Amino acid sequence: MLKPISICVIILALSASYQTSFAQGSEIATRQAYKLPPGAELQYSIKAKQSGLPLSGSASVKWHVADQKYSIVTETHAMLVGKILDASSHGSIDEYGLAPDKFVEKRFRKPATTTSFERDSKTLRFSASTETYVLKGGEQDRTSASWQLIAIARAAGEAFKAGSEWKMLVAGRRDADPWTFKVLGSENIKTPMGDMVAIHVSKAPPADSKDQQLDLWLAPSLEWYPVRLKFSDADGDFVDQVLESIKK
Template sequence: MLLLPVLLAHLWLGEAVHRLRLSWDEAVAPMPKRLVVAYVRELKAAVPAIRPAAPTAKPKSRPKLQPAAPQPMPSPESPVPEPPEAASDAEPTTPEPAASAPEPGPQPGEGSEPKPPALAASEPASEEAEPGPEWPLSTLLRYRLSGNYRGEVHGNAQVEWIRQGQHYQMHLDVAIGPSFAPLISRRMSSDGRLTPAGVNPLRYDEDTRVMFAQRRRSTLLFHGDSVTMPNGNREPVPAGVQDASSQFVQLTWLFLTGREPLKAGHVIDIPLVLPKRQYLWRYEVLGEEELQTPMGPLATWHLKPSKAAGGGDLTAEVWIAPSLQYLPVRLRIRQDEQTFIDLMLNSAPRQAAP
């Protein structure tokens, strides 16, 4: 007779401790306020085009110079001096992207290099400045969900990509079961900045709720060259590191700007931090696949990690649609061979006004 009260007391104590921990986490690192945007138009499939990574700067007007007196020719041993303007205007990296160039930006693996000083100085310093045309407008994608979690499961999901100036948020919301009372729900949110080197996450939150079980939350805090893991450990990270949500935006940006080509056999390296550990993620482009969607058949490219994650971390395959601004039309998120969910686009994406 005493067993039931003891069990209930343990459950209450466990839930109280967990809520206290969540309250402590919120006090130490409160979650960012979710950005709100109005989605006013459907995104129509269109012929893909490589977008420039940054607008070409207009040439500055220079004062007219008076003819200088002839200078003596340097001897063969003397170094040839650089022209005065070369040091300030020369671009030390590859030329500006163009539609005709197969790889207009940095070569694969170089997307995380710092921006040349001359180009960085030409951009507005304000945090509210609009990023270049290489970033998609704020977009909402809705998916139908199927998969297996101790049996066949169904549900719904959505991806919300929001940008305001250089600030972005990426939310992946998944619900298994009926929408009014899901058995399992998970939100994976990334918050950070848009930079010349791509997506720069500052914080990642993973919030999981299971019916009749405790709520679980994991948070990653990025500090430039290091990250604070959910267990409190601070670890160094490489340049260009991404989280579980931001990696999909980074892939879209790499393809939109032509920094990475979509061709069978090509491999894209992305440093990735997941709640349990870090990975050097390698996405292999398997090839083209046509998917049947509510918008009709769509040509996509299938990307798959070269190996599975471990320790309970999740692995994600992605199908990218060039005609929809290289956005993910399908996602397959897998924990192991028996536990996975498959997300397929359920309606036309919606975008904010330009």
């Protein structure tokens, strides 16, 4: 799954990182129109390769939005292994869209980590590191980022076209990075619910990075929900999710 990213361990490096983080936040914190999709529970089948071993299983995503609050709860199960990922994002809705308060992730055989968006002090903190970032507005976590993108796509209309790019600062377990989603174009996706036309969007890591690549296929005919998601690691491991059902 997602790979840890190294952090600075000396005072001067931490100071430089903090200043860089502030600059990144300033660059990416631009307000964009958004339109949140209605709440739903999505069920996926998964095929994966982890540590070189083929796996299959299921995943669920519970997306809830009401009263200027949102929550996203995801669970991924693999046959013979059990739950391999449990993640949640909770927060409010502001002028930028989703405004996370807390992101919690629990991976297979690893302790849970918490990423906190402290709105009062405008500080982003991590239980797994001493890294901090200044909150400028619009920052996401690795669970909320896809749903923020969906909300942007629903509002963008014809501007959400092949070649367009959509940026945000995204926090993980230990630090945050600028993400760029690029729209690649329309594709036909086969699902248990039938064939669907979906917009393929890719978040590729920088050329010199071993971070994970994320590909999403968003279906305009289904409120822009993701009908397929694929997480690919530099070592060849991957998790590929295809939508099986939606409950609204």
